[in-house]
Amino acid sequence: MYIVYLDESGTHTQARYFVLAGLAVFERETYFLAQSLDQLQSRYFPSETNPIEFHASSLRAPDERILPPFDKLTKEQRWTLIRDIYEVIAGSRIRLFGVAIEKASVDGDPYERAFEEIVNRFDRMLASIYRDSGDPQRGLVVIAESSYRENLEILASRIWSQGHRWGELHNMADIPYFAPAKSTRLLQLADFAANAIYGRYESGFAKDFDKIATRIHQEEGRLHGLVHRARDREGCYCPACVARRALHRPEEDS
Numbered sequence: 001m002y003i004v005y006l007d008e009s010g011t012h013t014q015a016r017y018f019v020l021a022g023l024a025v026f027e028r029e030t031y032f033l034a035q036s037l038d039q040l041q042s043r044y045f046p047s048e049t050n051p052i053e054f055h056a057s058s059l060r061a062p063d064e065r066i067l068p069p070f071d072k073l074t075k076e077q078r079w080t081l082i083r084d085i086y087e088v089i090a091g092s093r094i095r096l097f098g099v100a101i102e103k104a105s106v107d108g109d110p111y112e113r114a115f116e117e118i119v120n121r122f123d124r125m126l127a128s129i130y131r132d133s134g135d136p137q138r139g140l141v142v143i144a145e146s147s148y149r150e151n152l153e154i155l156a157s158r159i160w161s162q163g164h165r166w167g168e169l170h171n172m173a174d175i176p177y178f179a180p181a182k183s184t185r186l187l188q189l190a191d192f193a194a195n196a197i198y199g200r201y202e203s204g205f206a207k208d209f210d211k212i213a214t215r216i217h218q219e220e221g222r223l224h225g226l227v228h229r230a231r232d233r234e235g236c237y238c239p240a241c242v243a244r245r246a247l248h249r250p251e252e253d254s
């Protein structure tokens with residue numbers, strides 16, 4: 001089974017972009033990823049015995065707004081911890097999905113649109129694993145608990161029973177599950193992925209995004225895991241827009 005862990009970024013009203021990130025992980029790999037974050041906790045917080053919830057925006061907050069336990073770290077330590085967490089993602093076998101939506105470019109709720117995109121792409125990933133290897137894999141969706149839970153439960157029950165705008169789901173083991181980010185390290189990694197994608201599109205801060213971009217889901221050299229929606233994408237050279245243009249290029253141009 002593959003589990004996709006979802007978390008969002010950019011829900012505050014000042015944000016131009018809304019981002020949903022999904023980390024698809026093979027069931028046997030979740031343990032090792034969780035262990036990597038546990039080891040980072042032991043290194044940075046040697047005296048802390050309870051699990052600390054790693055959260056990207058808490059670590060990036062300005063000095064005067066750093067909350068415990070992150071105030072035990074110097075600014076430099078906080079930056080190296082952020083870097084180390086992105087290295088866990090970069091060095092893993094995670095398949096990354098990301099949807100970045102300029103809010104002004106869509107009618108309706110960007111969360112719903114992004115959720116449909118990721119669930120559809122995750123389902124197609126499972127279908128292609130079956131096609132390529134004959135190995136039938138089921139999928140499970142785990143979502144970080146938030147104020148969106150009720151909306152998503154309604155949307156998910158519609159998608160799970162009637163399909164999404166592009167068709168039906170075929171490979172899901174069960175309905176989506178909601179969990180608090182503090183209780184699973186994998187949702188904490190999804191939070192960091194969402195934060196990196198958000199930084200890339202909202203403010204052009206691409207360092208962390210570039211580090212994890214190699215994990216964006218691809219099939220046969222084509223990028224399937226990243227979606228960028230905006231009013232004007234013509235001048236955009238993000239990996240999603242470059243891939244989209246390459247795919248739609250008229251034959252005379254190729």
Ligand SMILES: [Zn+2]
Nearest residue numbers: 228236238241
């Ligand atoms: Zn783009």
